[in-house]
Amino acid sequence: MTQSPCRSLWRDSAPAAPDLPSLQGHHQVEVVIVGGGFTGLSTALHLAKEGVSVAVVEANEIGFGGSGRNVGLVNAGVWLEPDSLDKTLGNVAGRRMYDALAVAPDYVFDLIAEYDIACEATRHGTLHASVGKSGLAQLQRRCQQMQERGAPVSLLSDQEAKQRIGSNKFNAALFDPRAGTIQPLAYVRGLARAALQEGANIFEQSPVTAIEKSHNAWRVCSELGAIQADKVILATNAYCQHGVANQASKFVPIAYSQLASKPLTEQQLAQILPNKEGVWDTCTVMSSFRLDQAGRLIFGGMGAEGRALSNWASQRVVEIFPILEKVEWEFCWTGNIAYSADHLPHCQQLQQGLLSISGYSGRGIGPGTVLGAELADWVMGKRDELSVPTSTLKDIPFREIQRLFYELGAQTYHLGQQAHALS
Template sequence: MSGLGNLWQESAAETFQAPGFQGELGVDLVIVGGGFTGLSAALAAAGQGAEVAVLEANTVGHGGSGRNVGLVNAGLWLAPDDVCRALGEAAGEHLNTVLGGAPDVVFDLIARHAIDCEATRAGTLHLAHAPKGEGQLKARLAQMQARGAPVRYLTADEVARRTASTAFGGALLDARAGTIQPLSYARGLARAAMAQGARIYENSPVTGAARHGGQWVVTSRSGKIRARHLLVATNAYHQPLAHMAIPSVPVVQFFQLATTPLGANLAGDILAGGEGAWDTGLIMSSIRRDKAGRVIIGGMGSEAATHANWAERKLAKLFPRLAGSEIEHAWSGKIAMTEDHLPRILRLGRDGLAVFGYSGRGIGPGTVYGRAAALALLNDDESGLPVPGVDAYAERFCTLKTLFYETGARLVHLGAARS
């Protein structure tokens, strides 16, 4: 499975290339990381007339942004009441409101900049994988409806009609959400940011970042950038930097497998409405289709044979007629999973911020957090941030937590393979 490759890289309609950085440069804002967060920040800052430079260690969308499932969800993994308990009532409701509107922001950017990314706003399905999942979904439904969200509960029969599978007990349909081709979206953001005047450099890993003479000095292998402001937007793909420490966060692997394009007779009624879906399992899995008619299934865990075997069996269990379907692509990515599943904005001393910890919700939150962080830095005003910035953040036992997630995924998938 490991040699089949990333579907998003093969099917991306948007193309993008940028040179490596060399020499010296002075800008208003330097951004480390060319994913959803960094590119959204670059687009917003350049749109304000700021001089912006983005340094990406590999290519735009190389990390989680180009390995994402492609679900543009509203909100977080946490239910709205849990967000308020974690942040306090005022800050929690502010974040719920901001992220409830995140799909609007994403789809508006796609339309405004004509990003060719298979954008489909048909909602998402949060599927009950077991009876206890139904109770969790109904509790979440009440909280979301109390806040005016256009979310409704679907019975098992309704879910079966939408998914063509009888494996689920019920689901939440969120009309705000949708699906995209994530790598095309990232490349489209990069193209739009460059059109606004941002400078983007690929294959330019940052080696150090420190403040000197009232400015940030960011060094790469072939040059140096001086900037008034710094945004670190590397998330789960952060590489160590000299003179700067970013807090460690547990990392979760998430893999995906895609079938060959399937004809209407074989898979025409599987998520025929264009919804993306994920389930309530602790070891979560996802299902969606792409524009070409491939069925894509994903789950927690690294891209090992154990998980690939599980995915093929899972696909056949959900959709018996797909048993034995050829798997055309297999790929995996990393998720930065904070302990409470809340993204963080960390102050890096004067005029610097780092954003991390989307816990599997990178598209909407990444777009919104990136834009807000850039404007907060340029305007020296944090009042527009989705969550208050913090001066310090630490999690204990990150390596053990990462191992826990991977071990749990292996045990669940091995057990399912033997059942």
């Protein structure tokens, strides 16, 4: 097995980013958005499309955070099972969120078509693959609950899953035809171009140093410039700076790493994911895999990049797909997931005119795009409520200890799986 180089496939293969300035001097707009990811850019695009003056301020480059580092699965809904969503939020609020995010893939793929975003968009569905009796029971519950709510999902048998995935390591798979895959960094850059086309302002390499309230207006400051606005939206998710409205304490940041192989052979591609679905499994320490349009296998798992994860990934991929025999990784990269206490996104009104949205818990492409459109309507007074909770979040106790627990747990799992395979 080969130790992978620390280099992102998405950065290597995405179309060039738009040439964006840093924030310098003084500006005035109606809305400032801090964070250039799915949510921030979707909000900016939908506001600008309606003639609202808006500016996005990004600390690094567009898509630097989780939006440009994820596996690229465009799924419907959230992590929670639908019944658990209703139990957490109540039947009315739970159904409102479920219905809004059930159509999230439509939002994503419609925007891609409308603005001709080149991002390897492939809408062949996704497969949630079960491992063991508990995994099968989970998928059976999910399938029933989703079908009761009108979702066009189906539970594939072990033989059907084997044919669709190209592996006998899973005893069932929940197929969702609404979903698909994208090159996420290319999608983020495409959203930025679309927002610019509609008249938004976007500033890169401009870390926010202060957010201040002055009379009835807000002032967002960087080292070399400032923007005055009526409203400010914090859309930084897992990359929130501790000094900005103290939002980093509301979630636990968890690392999720991915590796990409060299392009597979025609013989391997005929067997492995022949329909090009994206896959993730039911294991407690989840892993995911998919193909890109060049035929590379992209495999992801919880934990920071390093030898333990790379060795485990090499071993696990060959277990799933024996036809590979061995794997040579060309790329690896890591992104942070923002886990909220209830695994749901929340939009908080911190003060009048100051909003914060975060907590996608690993599912940000569809929800981030949808909630950007909803935030735009909410800001313009076109809707009274969002499809996500707007209650103020409490600080997560022992946040750093929880982060270390997840990280050490993932490392222990990876090392344990390797030792088991060698015994």
